[in-house]
Amino acid sequence: MKKSLAAGLFAMAFSGAALAFHCPAEMKKIDEALAKNPQLSAEQMTEVKKLRAEGESLHTAGKHQESLDTLEKAKKILKIES
Template sequence: MLRSVLIALSLIAFPAAALAHSCPSLMAEIDAALPDASLSEEERARVMELRSQGEQQHQAGDHDASMTSLEEAKGILGI
């Protein structure tokens, strides 16, 4: 019984941990694409703002919000 409960808890916790670990990879993708991106100054500023916001949200443990911010930045970059 206890083993079943532990397995169930592990399965519930795993997706949250997986999301938490994809924030840094999204930040790295943005960082790699930004220098060569053809963006207006406004778009570049928005990407940098979203990137920073996403990092702060990640550090605060709000991984859903971080993913949203970082995905929006990627969308502006076209990646």
């Protein structure tokens, strides 16, 4: 029982770390797509930039799943495959 509890705690600790390292990679994908001047409406561009900034703020605050969810919305507008 102690081994399974320890394994569960270990997995939980590292899953948060894995999400934390994943956020910057997603932000980089968005930044690279924006650098290519995608064909977006002004509203879409504003929304993508807002979502990108919000995703970074959430990442900085340690809210990694929320950050990834937000960044995914920006990627969808940009038509970036995951």
